[in-house]
Amino acid sequence: MNCMDSKQPETGLLGPESDSQRTLYPYVTGTSVVALKYKDGILMAADMGGSYGSTLRYKSVERMKPIGKHSLLGASGEISDFQEILRYLDELILYDNMWDDGNSLGPKEVHNYLTRVMYNRRNKFNPLWNSLVLGGVKNGQTYLGMVSMIGVNFEDNHVATGFGNHLARPILRQEWHENLSFEEGVKLLEKCMRVLLYRDRSAVNKLQIAKITEEGVTISQPYSLKTHWEFSAFQNPTQGAVGSW
Amino acid sequence: MSKSVMEMPPKGGFSFDLCKRNEMLSKKGVNPPSFRKTGTTIVGLIFQDGVILGADTRATEGPIVCDKNCEKIHYMAPNIYCCGAGTAADTEAVTDMVSSQLQLHRYHTGRESRVVTALTLLKRHLFNYQGYVSAALVLGGVDVTGPHLHTIYPHGSTDTLPFATMGSGSLAAMAVFESKYREGLTRDEGIALVSEAICSGIFNDLGSGSNVDICVITKAGKEYLRNHLQPNPRTYTSSKGYSFPKKTEVLLTKITPLKEKVEITEGGDAMEE
Numbered sequence: 001m002n003c004m005d006s007k008q009p010e011t012g013l014l015g016p017e018s019d020s021q022r023t024l025y026p027y028v029t030g031t032s033v034v035a036l037k038y039k040d041g042i043l044m045a046a047d048m049g050g051s052y053g054s055t056l057r058y059k060s061v062e063r064m065k066p067i068g069k070h071s072l073l074g075a076s077g078e079i080s081d082f083q084e085i086l087r088y089l090d091e092l093i094l095y096d097n098m099w100d101d102g103n104s105l106g107p108k109e110v111h112n113y114l115t116r117v118m119y120n121r122r123n124k125f126n127p128l129w130n131s132l133v134l135g136g137v138k139n140g141q142t143y144l145g146m147v148s149m150i151g152v153n154f155e156d157n158h159v160a161t162g163f164g165n166h167l168a169r170p171i172l173r174q175e176w177h178e179n180l181s182f183e184e185g186v187k188l189l190e191k192c193m194r195v196l197l198y199r200d201r202s203a204v205n206k207l208q209i210a211k212i213t214e215e216g217v218t219i220s221q222p223y224s225l226k227t228h229w230e231f232s233a234f235q236n237p238t239q240g241a242v243g244s245w
Numbered sequence: 246m247s248k249s250v251m252e253m254p255p256k257g258g259f260s261f262d263l264c265k266r267n268e269m270l271s272k273k274g275v276n277p278p279s280f281r282k283t284g285t286t287i288v289g290l291i292f293q294d295g296v297i298l299g300a301d302t303r304a305t306e307g308p309i310v311c312d313k314n315c316e317k318i319h320y321m322a323p324n325i326y327c328c329g330a331g332t333a334a335d336t337e338a339v340t341d342m343v344s345s346q347l348q349l350h351r352y353h354t355g356r357e358s359r360v361v362t363a364l365t366l367l368k369r370h371l372f373n374y375q376g377y378v379s380a381a382l383v384l385g386g387v388d389v390t391g392p393h394l395h396t397i398y399p400h401g402s403t404d405t406l407p408f409a410t411m412g413s414g415s416l417a418a419m420a421v422f423e424s425k426y427r428e429g430l431t432r433d434e435g436i437a438l439v440s441e442a443i444c445s446g447i448f449n450d451l452g453s454g455s456n457v458d459i460c461v462i463t464k465a466g467k468e469y470l471r472n473h474l475q476p477n478p479r480t481y482t483s484s485k486g487y488s489f490p491k492k493t494e495v496l497l498t499k500i501t502p503l504k505e506k507v508e509i510t511e512g513g514d515a516m517e518e
Contacts, residue, residue, distance in 0.1 A: 163416075166416035166417065166420075167417075167419070167420045168420065169449065170416075170417040170420050170421065170445045170448075170449040171420050171421070171424060173448070173449065174421075174441075174445065191424050194423070194424070195419075195420050195423040195424055198423050199416070199419060199420075199423065231407050231428060232428060233291065233405075233406065233407035233428075234407070237406070238405055
């Protein structure tokens with residue numbers, strides 16, 4: 001069942017039969033993921049909502065997962081494609097462990113693998129409808145990168161997907177600096193997530209913050225942010241202007 | 246047309262007669278010229294003594310910057326100013342029109358204009374044109390009832406807010422406001438916050454750029470700070486300056502002052518009401 005408004009897709013090149021074989025639009029989606037590098041590693045935040053079109057269908061979706069020993073993956077977009085990516089990565093890490101050579105895949109390698117997967121899928125007109133954020137620490141080196149559903153990938157000190165690009169990145173560009181402490185990093189992420197909560201319609205007030213350092217991954221318990229609605233101007237906004245709201 | 250068709254009074258609003266012809270022309274490859282849009286960041290906020298409006302100064306025509314330092318804060322009344330985003334011609338025309346309507350209204354009533362008057366005149370006009378007048382406005386001012394700040398959308402809906410942003414850079418500016426706004430800001434704090442929001446739009450949005458314009462309106466009066474901040478100066482200017490080779494020789498200088506004073510003739514007929 002397709003409950004989203006969708007325009008009729010252009011099937012010119014591939015014909016009607018092949019439509020059932022490829023992804024045309026996302027169904028259950030997660031909203032933005034925001035991540036930044038701090039002194040000891042990477043901090044990443046994502047809320048726990050899975051929307052089915054304009055309905056908030058799932059309220060406990062974990063959109064951040066640890067990968068191997070050194071990486072943390074966060075995803076926005078189609079949840080089923082994220083679960084498929086986790087299966088691919090699971091297989092990748094398993095084969096890597098089977099070598100049993102003391103070496104393990106670091107965040108750079110996982111990021112490269114994901115870029116190849118996403119790009120090749122898009123070339124076949126059958127994309128994995130996700131924007132992925134990959135962060136990790138290996139041998140003292142912190143790494144934070146992003147891959148989009150069409151295979152655009154880059155590495156930066158702070159990244160955000162979806163709406164986060166428009167609302168969180170301006171804040172991060174202004175307030176991020178090298179060697180943030182853990183508390184400062186969490187405060188900055190919460191600031192970004194709060195703005196997203198106010199202004200993104202698909203955001204929910206239940207989020208997790210994940211931390212990855214040389215020691216390993218910690219994903220916090222879900223919690224909610226305090227919001228401020230007590231502006232005096234909100235009390236009786238249209239007392240001067242009847243017909244407005 | 247035959248005389249048996251009744252003469253209908255002319256209906257207001259947009260006339261769609263040429264739409265089919267335009268469609269036919271674009272199919273043949275003849276496209277209409279692109280609009281000069283202001284692709285903008287405009288903001289407003291209410292502080293303890295009044296209203297502060299801010300805007301960037303870049304005007305774009307598709308991918309090209311056609312005006313590096315345009316004025317987006319338009320005068321409506323001595324105590325009311327309006328920032329405009331969207332199609333530049335639409336914002337200019339609609340604010341000019343309502344500004345003159347407000348002036349006539351002031352003559353008629355003998356009182357200072359109120360912000361809700363400007364608001365109603367603007368929203369009625371924009372709704373009448375069903376969104377085709379592409380003007381998104383942030384209207385702010387101080388009148389006898391206090392400071393007011395409103396946003397007006399091209400289709401004619403309005404909001405009354407303590408802080409507002411519009412234009413392509415509105416999300417970047419709103420991110421700054423949502424994290425830093427609080428009630429009872431002083432004038433300097435308000436100007437600093439508005440400048441920060443516009444700079445956020447200038448540096449994070451491609452449709453906004455150049456300088457920051459600010460307008461502070463209080464009960465005492467207005468302060469129009471044109472180019473309050475110039476965070477994008479020209480970096481490599483030639484220190485030698487520019488000289489033009491062939492000079493024009495001045496042969497004769499003659500200055501004729503035009504009539505400066507208007508002569509009042511006493512005892513003329515007073516104007517009819």
